[in-house]
Amino acid sequence: MVHFVGAGPGAQDLITLRGAELLKGAGVIIYAGSLVNPALLGLAREDCRIYNSAELTLEQVLDVMKAAQGEGLDTVRLHTGDPCLYGAIREQMDELDRLGIPWDDTPGVSSFCGAAAALGAEYTLPGVSQTVIITRMAGRTPVPGGEELEKLASHGASMAIFLSAGMQERVQAALLRGGAYTSRTPAAIVYKATWPEEKIVRCTVGTLAAAGDRAGIWKTALILVGGFLGQTYERSKLYDPAFTTEFRQGTDAPAQGG
Numbered sequence: 001m002v003h004f005v006g007a008g009p010g011a012q013d014l015i016t017l018r019g020a021e022l023l024k025g026a027g028v029i030i031y032a033g034s035l036v037n038p039a040l041l042g043l044a045r046e047d048c049r050i051y052n053s054a055e056l057t058l059e060q061v062l063d064v065m066k067a068a069q070g071e072g073l074d075t076v077r078l079h080t081g082d083p084c085l086y087g088a089i090r091e092q093m094d095e096l097d098r099l100g101i102p103w104d105d106t107p108g109v110s111s112f113c114g115a116a117a118a119l120g121a122e123y124t125l126p127g128v129s130q131t132v133i134i135t136r137m138a139g140r141t142p143v144p145g146g147e148e149l150e151k152l153a154s155h156g157a158s159m160a161i162f163l164s165a166g167m168q169e170r171v172q173a174a175l176l177r178g179g180a181y182t183s184r185t186p187a188a189i190v191y192k193a194t195w196p197e198e199k200i201v202r203c204t205v206g207t208l209a210a211a212g213d214r215a216g217i218w219k220t221a222l223i224l225v226g227g228f229l230g231q232t233y234e235r236s237k238l239y240d241p242a243f244t245t246e247f248r249q250g251t252d253a254p255a256q257g258g
């Protein structure tokens with residue numbers, strides 16, 4: 001069986017309990033070497049065979065999985081963050097189905113959550129934005145038409161931009177062309193969120209590229225953009241004393257009974 005497992009954003013103790021147990025039991029581990037914290041491999045059995053997927057093609061990954069299945073061994077395919085974002089898991093799952101090899105998927109803490117935690121930020125601030133756009137800038141991997149950064153930037157929503165730290169000037173220009181953010185809209189670049197070498201650069205959309213350049217950040221970083229990184233927001237309704245919910249009577253509720 002193959003277990004897809006989210007390793008979390010970096011810190012060794014941000015993998016789920018389930019993910020850690022699967023790592024401990026695996027006969028084979030294939031980990032995304034460019035981003036997964038190698039310390040997690042310390043959980044592996046002594047006789048576990050370990051492969052770095054950064055050096056492998058899809059075909060080679062599948063060959064390793066097939067061989068393990070033939071030997072009756074469980075494989076853990078360890079992806080950074082949560083496997084459901086930029087994890088290239090679907091192509092593996094479909095091939096495994098074709099080969100009749102069972103698999104399951106254990107989620108992890110995505111880096112966009114790790115980065116928010118590092119910043120002490122909430123993406124969905126009342127009165128600011130109730131939407132998070134997760135995207136990337138088109139580079140060597142294209143982005144489908146209609147999803148250009150400029151178009152997505154026209155909403156003014158909270159944005160977490162993956163895989164684009166090496167293209168900060170283009171990111172900045174596209175964000176500004178979108179029309180909803182201004183050069184003063186708050187932004188941040190978070191490098192290696194939750195790793196010991198984490199770096200946080202707070203800036204604005206207008207200073208994004210220069211700030212990233214000054215900090216020497218060009219990979220393993222998220223670019224976060226939006227008013228959620230600013231100072232202005234509204235209180236939540238849920239915890240407003242006036243607001244009645246299923247569990248709590250608010251001060252504005254009509255008197256009950258009598």
Ligand code: SAH
Binds near residue numbers: 081083087162
């Ligand atoms: N599945 C992963 C994303 C993989 S794509 C997840 O859920 O996080 C790889 C990109 O994710 C990197 O280029 C970077 O933009 C982002 N990333 C991954 N780990 C990160 C971290 N600890 N800090 C900041 N960005 C990270």
